[in-house]
Amino acid sequence: DTGVSQDPRHKITKRGQNVTFRCDPISEHNRLYWYRQTLGQGPEFLTYFQNEAQLEKSRLLSDRFSAERPKGSFSTLEIQRTEQGDSAMYLCASSLKGTSGNTIYFGEGSWLTVV
Amino acid sequence: AQSVSQHNHHVILSEAASLELGCNYSYGGTVNLFWYVQYPGQHLQLLLKYFSGDPLVKGIKGFEAEFIKSKFSFNLRKPSVQWSDTAEYFCAVKSTGGGNKLTFGTGTQLKVEL
Numbered sequence: 001d002t003g004v005s006q007d008p009r010h011k012i013t014k015r016g017q018n019v020t021f022r023c024d025p026i027s028e029h030n031r032l033y034w035y036r037q038t039l040g041q042g043p044e045f046l047t048y049f050q051n052e053a054q055l056e057k058s059r060l061l062s063d064r065f066s067a068e069r070p071k072g073s074f075s076t077l078e079i080q081r082t083e084q085g086d087s088a089m090y091l092c093a094s095s096l097k098g099t100s101g102n103t104i105y106f107g108e109g110s111w112l113t114v115v
Numbered sequence: 116a117q118s119v120s121q122h123n124h125h126v127i128l129s130e131a132a133s134l135e136l137g138c139n140y141s142y143g144g145t146v147n148l149f150w151y152v153q154y155p156g157q158h159l160q161l162l163l164k165y166f167s168g169d170p171l172v173k174g175i176k177g178f179e180a181e182f183i184k185s186k187f188s189f190n191l192r193k194p195s196v197q198w199s200d201t202a203e204y205f206c207a208v209k210s211t212g213g214g215n216k217l218t219f220g221t222g223t224q225l226k227v228e229l
Contacts, residue, residue, distance in 0.1 A: 031215060042205050042219030104217060106159040
């Protein structure tokens with residue numbers, strides 16, 4: 001499978017713990033995005049990278065959230081001191097600048113449940 | 116800031132019925148428009164997109180959408196739905212003036228009954 005892959009697919013954690021999600025984009029895609037989706041809502045933009053540079057961050061991305069893409073390939077999203085309100089699906093997506101209008105392809109998401 | 120409204124949250128149709136899902140966006144500049152579909156247990160998949168040119172765009176699986184600039188709308192249509200079209204449908208907009216984020220609507224849950 002050459003699509004966007006995310007790991008883990010499901011994570012249950014206790015409030016206050018830290019969690020980290022990993023995303024491997026489609027090979028050669030230079031843009032990588034993180035979105036969050038809660039039940040009954042559409043995905044909400046969190047942040048995006050072009051290569052290793054984080055170019056845009058949403059106000060939704062509080063200080064407890066940090067995303068990295070150290071070598072311009074895979075990315076990690078860490079949530080520190082999780083809260084119940086962090087429970088959501090975290091979606092990763094990727095695109096290739098300059099092709100097909102930068103069509104964005106999504107992964108299957110990582111479900112987070114904070115108890 | 117751009118926003119997207121999908122007025123139909125739940126739609127139930129019988130097989131062979133025609134489908135139209137509404138999508139309106141709010142943004143003053145030039146936009147790219149998308150419809151994504153999420154089948155049960157699967158990831159978001161692109162159905163179709165509009166960037167420029169012919170405002171009537173055709174996508175996969177017999178879906179089409181029409182961009183009406185004066186109405187800020189991008190409604191999704193299919194002449195005859197199938198049971199396999201049961202899914203959640205999301206409209207999304209991206210401004211062309213910089214930035215690369217997609218702004219999504221809240222989605223429409225479509226159920227097609229046999």
